[in-house]
Amino acid sequence: MNKEDIFFKATGLKVKNISLLGGMTNINFLVTSTDDEKFVLRISGINSNELISREKEFYIQNKMHEFGFGVETIYFDSISGTKITKFLSNAINLTPKNISNFLPQIALHLKSLHNLKIKLKYEFNPFIEMQKYIQISKTSINLIPNFQDGLKLFWFLRDEIYNINRKYHDKDMILVPTHGDLVPENILITDNNEVVFIDWEYAGANDPCWDLASVFVEGNLSKKEEDKFLKYYDPTQDELEKIEIYKGLMDLLWSAWSIAKTSNEQNYLEYGQKRLNDALRRKYF
Numbered sequence: 061m062n063k064e065d066i067f068f069k070a071t072g073l074k075v076k077n078i079s080l081l082g083g084m085t086n087i088n089f090l091v092t093s094t095d096d097e098k099f100v101l102r103i104s105g106i107n108s109n110e111l112i113s114r115e116k117e118f119y120i121q122n123k124m125h126e127f128g129f130g131v132e133t134i135y136f137d138s139i140s141g142t143k144i145t146k147f148l149s150n151a152i153n154l155t156p157k158n159i160s161n162f163l164p165q166i167a168l169h170l171k172s173l174h175n176l177k178i179k180l181k182y183e184f185n186p187f188i189e190m191q192k193y194i195q196i197s198k199t200s201i202n203l204i205p206n207f208q209d210g211l212k213l214f215w216f217l218r219d220e221i222y223n224i225n226r227k228y229h230d231k232d233m234i235l236v237p238t239h240g241d242l243v244p245e246n247i248l249i250t251d252n253n254e255v256v257f258i259d260w261e262y263a264g265a266n267d268p269c270w271d272l273a274s275v276f277v278e279g280n281l282s283k284k285e286e287d288k289f290l291k292y293y294d295p296t297q298d299e300l301e302k303i304e305i306y307k308g309l310m311d312l313l314w315s316a317w318s319i320a321k322t323s324n325e326q327n328y329l330e331y332g333q334k335r336l337n338d339a340l341r342r343k344y345f
Contacts (some may be wrong), residue, residue, distance in 0.1 A: 061092075061211045063078055063089060063101060064078065064101075064104070065076075066101070066142060067091055067099075067101055067144065068146055070134075070135040070137075071099075071134060071135060071144070072091075073093040073094070073095070073097070073169045073327060074093060075091055075092070075094070076090040076091070076092045076093055076094045076096070076263065078090075078091050078101070079237060080092070081100065083102075083105070084105070084110070084328075085105055085107055085108050085261060086102050086103060086104050086105045086108055086111070086141070086261075087100045087102070087103045087274055088100055088101070088103075089102075089103070090101050090147060091144075091147075094190060094200075095235075097128035098128050098146075098147035099134060099144050099145065099146060099147050100144070100146075100147050100236055101140070101142075101143075101144050102142065102143040102145075102147050103141075103145070104140060104141030104142065104320075105326070106321075106323050106325055106326055107196075107320065107321050107323060108141060108321075109140075109141050109197055110322060111193070111196070111226060111317065111321065112141070112262075112272070113182075114136075114137075114138040114139070114195055115138045116139045116182045116203070116258055116264065117138075117260060117261050117263070118133075118136045118138050119181065119182065120180060120260050120263045120264060121133055121260045121263075122135070123180065124173075124237070124260055124263070125259075126186075127178065128174055128255065129173060129256075129257055129279065130257055130258060130260060131145045131146050131148060131258055132145060132146045132317070133202070133255060134146060134166075138295070145258070146210060148248060148249050148250065148256065150252075151248040151249060151250040151256060153246075153248055154225060154244035154245065154246050154247045154248070154249060154279075155244050155245065156203045156244055156278075156279055157314055158216070158244075158280040159244045159247070159275075159281075159303060160279070160281065160285050162247075162255070162260075163185045163281075163285060163288050163289045163292070163302070164250055164288075164292045165249070165253060165254075166247060166289070167289045167290070167291075167292035168244075168292055168293075168295040169255035169257070170239075170271055170272075170275070170280050170293065171292075171293050171294070172227045172236055173237045173239065173257070173274070174237065174238065174239070174245060174268040174271070174302050175236075176236070176237045178237060179265070180237055180262045180264055180265045182260055182265065182269075183225065183235065183264045183265040184238065184240045184264030184265070184266045185233075185264075185266065186266070186270065186309055186313050187218050189313060190211075190214060190312070190313055190316055193209075193313070193316040193319070193320040194261060194318075195318060196318045196320040197316070197319045200320075200322070201316070201319055202262065202282045203322065203329055204274040204318075204319060204332050204333050204336055205320055205333075206314065206336065206340070207315065207316075207319070207336060209235070209340065210257050210339055211312070211341065213308065213339060214308075214309060214310065214312040214313070214339075216308065217305050217308050217309050217312075218345065220305055220344070221224065221233075221267070221305055221306070221309070224298055224302055224305075226299050227298070228296075228297070228298040229298070233267060234267050234268070235266060235267070236267075236268050237263075237264075237265065238263060238264065238265070238266040238267070238268060238270055239257050239260065239262075239271055239274075239305045240260075240261075240262030240263045240264065240266060240270065240271070240274070240280075241261065241262040242257070242271055242274040242278060242295070243260065243278040243279075243280060244257045244279050246258050248322070261270045267302065269295075269299050269302040269303050269305075269306045269307065270302050270306050270309075270310065272289075272290075272293070272295070272299070272306070273303055273306035273307045273309075273310050274306075275289065275308060276289070276303070276307065277307050277310060277311070277338075278289055292311075303342050304342065304343075305344055306342060307342060308342050311335040311336065311338045311342070312335070312336065312339045313334045314331075314332070315332040315333070315335040315336040316332075318331050318332025318335065319332055
């Protein structure tokens, strides 16, 4: 079934125009219907449904929209992973080049997400995700040289997170609502200067420092820009101690993701090697 037929079957609307938006985990298209309404059509990428629970994503995306985060979902197929959301015509996607212009707004919006007093029924646990990616990859895990060194570092850093949490909170993990994948392109700024987070595939209950590390690493922020962000976010002492550690954990998890995602049709190993190298170069303490 082609994209136009998928869209019509899901919405009952005919397509006037369709264009590629891009994506790594999936492929996204901007669809304009014959009555000039605009939508984003998401088609799952190769192996994506092995890596992501679409049932979990659907639950969290709806829950976040209920609390004022994210965009309205028009259609969601939890089997295929096909999703259709409203396109915000009055908003722009951020990029690493312009994200620094909006740090106060993003910090305050992210803090409000982390402060939501709700208990999500799903977690995004990076340590369980790592085990899943390794299982999916099997012997391919060695496609990236020195990845075993990265795994040793990953479990060492996990134990450091546990130690900090036990020191301050007497438990292994701190869990709040998180987005999980705050690349600049998943952050929209409206013409009213409001922040909107999109693409909640890696969302769930997780440590808020995962999101902080995500903004910093994926946005390629300088130390000065990170400090500006944190001024508005106002982290606790234990959070300050965990951010650098989570940067490395994130690099290593996405390195493993790149191996699990690689197939005959798509190769993400160069990306995975870079994330591994970044993790091995970081200074954590």
